[in-house]
Amino acid sequence: MAAIRMLIAFLCVVSALWLPSAATAGDRVALVVGNGDYRHATPLLNPPNDAKLMASTLDDAGFDLIGGKPLIDLSREDLEKAVREFGQRIRGASAAVFFYAGHGIQMNGTNYLVPVTAKVASEADVRYELVDVGLVLDAMDGNDRRMNIVVLDACRNNPFGGRGMRSASSGLAQMQAPAGTVIGYATQPGALAADGDGRNSPYTAALAEAMRRPGSTVFDVFNNVGVQVMRKTGGSQQPWFSTSPLDGEFHFFAPTGAAKPPPPGPAADREVAFWNSIKDSADPTLFKAYLEQFPGGTFRSLAESRLRTLTPIPAAPQPATPVPAPAPAAPQVAGTVAPPVLPGKPPSAGSMLFDASAVPYVKPAARETLSRYASAPSPKAFAVATNGSYAYVTSANGPLPPSRVARAALERCEFLAGRRCALYAVDDRLVVPPGTPLRLADFEIEKEGAVNPATVPFLTRADAFAAMGVYAGKSESKALALHWRGAYGYATGRKTEDEAREAALEYCAKHEPEGCFIYAVDDEIVWEVP
Incomplete structure (x- = not known):
């Protein structure tokens, strides 16, 4: 019997040493990954530096890091292992952060993280070589009282180009945030983000700075990041974040100084989020809704001012008078x-x-x-x-x-x-x-000459403009197809121009079955409208 008790005790000690322990209430846990040394895709310089900066910031904020440090250049096996450990460690934690910098792609609306060992030659390889972001969200799901934050600085170009990846799209797709979760993207869903010319990407540099401001709520942090990155990139990169309803308040660094007012609570957070979502709108009903929900809100005077600007002042009633004869036609100016004059409608x-x-x-x-x-x-x-x-x-x-x-x-x-x-x-x-x-417009659609990514017509989405830049940087033979409603498709690196034309029209037709035409072949505009 004594021998059995000793064996049980030994097994308990071994289990305690071998298995990662669950977090206790109040703990903060973070998994920080930076992939840059890719073997079969374009290497990235900044993600390892971004991971180190974020790990240092989170460590100062009281987070326990999986592995005790930023995890750099992970294979698929190592990345999945780290996510499993992360899921175990955050049980009972008050806050969990997953940060990833590196290549990421979307296929058919699903986002994937790209391990440094990934080798993708066709769409069939995706499930075996890449890691679905849903794996991370599943690991974080199940605790409505915990603050979950997912940060994806992974909206760069598809690192595998056109290698049989017809279903791949630019940037990342927007994901539904599980309960108690905030998901931050380096740029808008479907758009591309810059790796940056400095040591860190514009997004991660701004995020680390915003997180360190004492007393900033999670909404403050991601809103400030958006403003800073847009300013630094001249508006070409617009960070994005999505969230589910959050219970309670959260600060990376607590407010300091006795003279400071108490941090805003959940109601104030909701007010800020609501205001940020409508402040640039031209719809007066949104500002009326803000004033109804937050009659004593922080932005009340701004809302009232916007409402006065957007709502026309009704003209005073005038006595009925005969309709005057039409005035002489105004002299015309060139252009x-x-x-x-419409009949019955002066x-x-x-x-x-x-x-x-x-x-x-x-x-x-x-x-x-x-x-x-x-x-x-x-x-x-x-x-x-x-x-x-x-x-x-x-x-x-x-x-x-x-x-x-x-x-x-x-x-x-x-x-x-x-x-x-x-x-x-x-x-x-x-x-x-x-x-x-x-x-009349002081420009006309360019129908000849060299392709200019900034003036390709009809485009109505931010990711489309980024795609034009990608097209311009690709080698011949290539072709670009457009539709007047904004759809586009392009093919690069084909054997012949005719093959590139056919493929570009096929891609465009996936969005608009009729009406696509060839706008450019190689780097010259051809305007082949049927």
Whole structure:
């Protein structure tokens, strides 16, 4: 019996030494990975440095690191092993952070982390060579009271190029955040992020700085990161984060100083998140909703000011007077066209909001569809041609700055009309007062010359602009296909130009089965519209 008790005690000691222990309540646990020394893909300089910077920051914030340090250049086996240990260690923890820097790709809407040993020659290799991000989310799921944070600085180009990877897309796909989870992306879903020219990527450098600010909530941190990265990259990279409802407050570094007010609680966090989501909108109903939910909110004066700007002041009632005779036509200026006076609808100089029934040139039979523009979310833009053709682009086509939305609307209109168009409305407001000449666009679609990634027409998504830069950097033979609604497809490194044309049209047709055409072959615009 004594021998049995000694054996049991020995096994308990061995188990305690061999198995990773679960975290106790109040613990903070982090898994930090930086992959850069790729054997079969483009090596990356910054991810190991990014992992070291993040590990140092989290260590100072009181996190226990899996492996006691940043894990650098992991194979698939080592990465999966680290994730399993991470899942065991965070049981009962108050906070868990997973940070990954390195290559990452999306296939059919699923995000994958790329181990340094990965060798992918076709789509069939993905499940055997890469690690599904869902594995990390599964390891973190199951505790609504724990703060889970996933950070993916992995939105670079597909490292395997076109090696039979037709289903691969640029950047990473947006994922649904499990309960109590925040997911931070280095840039918008579907877009590409920069590795950076310095020691660290722009995203990780800004994130480490934001995390160290005492008293910053998790919303403060990711919002500040977005602002800093956008400024540093000139707006070309816009970080993104998604979250599920969070119970309680969280700070990487606690507030310091007795004179400081108490940190904001969950209600304040919700207010900040709500405000950040609407502050650049042109929809007055959103600001009304903010004032109703947070009548004494921090941003009340700003909301009221935006509401006054966006809501037109009704004109005072005027006594009925006979309709005056039409005024003489305004003198025309080069590059402008005077709109016709619509029968039964004299232009009102006091009306500056989009009215489908008052759009000039458009035939009556086509006006029914214009109401779709009026109800579409902002940012959006509407363009019209003197032959009655029109086109519009809304935020449903992709997250774009208003200037690009306007250009896309003019490009679509020009393509459909066969002539230059005039910008008629941006969001719900007219560009010029009713009855005044419309100014034609001061540019035309480039139909010859060298391909310029910045002026490829019709594109309405941020990842599409990044893709044009990728196309420009690829070797011959290659071809680029477009559709006027914004779809595109390209093929590079083909044996012949004809093969590149065929493949580019095939890729474009996956999004728009009819209407794609060849815009460029190699680096020259050919404009082969059927």
